[in-house]
Amino acid sequence: MMAVRERFEYDLQELQKKLLEIGNFAEEALHKAIEALETQNIELALQIMDDDSHADLLYEEINDLAILLIAKQQPVAIDLRRIIVAIKIATDIERIADFAVNIAKSTIRIGSEPLIKPIEHIKQMHQISTEMLRLSLEAFNDDDIAKAKKVADMDDQVDDLYGETIKELLQINLQKPEFLPQITQLSFVCRYLERAADHVTNISEHIFYMVKGRQYDLNN
């Protein structure tokens, strides 16, 4: 089959690249946020907050590119869904990058007060949710709904860890009520990571919509 619309294909690929870029950025931001929390590195936390404008910039670029593609190329069917879905995924990822900022803010609020316990569960949640994010971007890139489904299924693990961790933090609170501010911040961090995983689940749903042309609820 003769390849036509080379320019269109090229621009679509540019859009996918930008999406990977914002995805990688969000993943990196979460890494740094958890590192800053664990090492109580205020400087790194401040830097994460500073860097977030880059995610906003990428998000705007993706929107502009998508709007131009629609206006100039009049895409239909899967092409149109791919562009609309790129905008939606960018929105979810931009939100995930915001959670990294929120975690950084919690780190700053905890300050130099020694952590009441090692943050193993939080690190696990972070590890699973960033893995989900990376897989979801691969699934988008390859139109791979099997992978997208796998990502959505992984969300259960994050939800379970979230439930356990919150329960544990509440118990610690009973024993050491003087640590309430820190416990609150750590609970927030858990919540941010749990929400981040939910946004990745949304991404999986977008991929299903893109490939299949109808809505699927993967949140069970």
Next chain:
Amino acid sequence: MPVMTEKANPNVKTDKLNAGTKENKKVVYNTKDLNLWYGEGHALKNINLAINENEVTAIIGPSGCGKSTYIKTLNRMVELVPSVKISGEILYRERNILDKSFKVEDLRTSVGMVFQKPNPFPKSIYENVAYGPKIHGIRDKKILDEIVEKSLRGAAIWDEVKDRLNQNAYGLSGGQQQRLCIARCLAIEPDVILMDEPTSALDPISTLKVEELVQELKEEFSIIIVTHNMQQAARISDKTAFFLNGEVIEFAETDKIFSTPSDKRTEDYITGRFG
């Protein structure tokens, strides 16, 4: 002569759920196992299409796919080609137009056609529209005046020409000429209007005017339009048939064709991957 007993093409995906008659619309044209050859060339292969009344049906496909041939069989214009052979049935209002007993003059009274290039007669605007009714024996000037005005209004060109009805139609712009041809078609009060790439020679604004007109006309007429412009098909039609190499690959609601087509070849065509 090739064998006439070929079965309906099992690869054709007709969306039964959607292409059905939600509002119980009547079928105006029912094509059954239509095959057509130009000499040895098999131009239409096992075409089965049921076209509803008061809808716009778009026919799309790459050059040489048979879409123009198909629309020209619907008013039997295709018979003008000397070497043509046809098998199958085309039922217009349940009567087979390919039957020898079906008078082509009767068919053309019910089925008007608008062509790619505007082709007004070298006569006044008025005479262009009055020509058909006059042939059908209408002589009363008052009635003719009424028909001319109604037809020009119907074709959304009345306001632009009402003060110069006696001027030569060649003085009109291309877009106006095309709407005049549509008015000429309306003057015989047809049942169906066939359009063979009616806007391909028009500028974008004239194109949009004709498209708007098509939308209005479907209230009264059934319209079958061949178009190279896929966005046009998407904008104005209710159903779309995708032709490829003489076959109907897919026939469904236009919404479905342009969002989630069933056949990969349809998807490749509408997304501009080939053709």
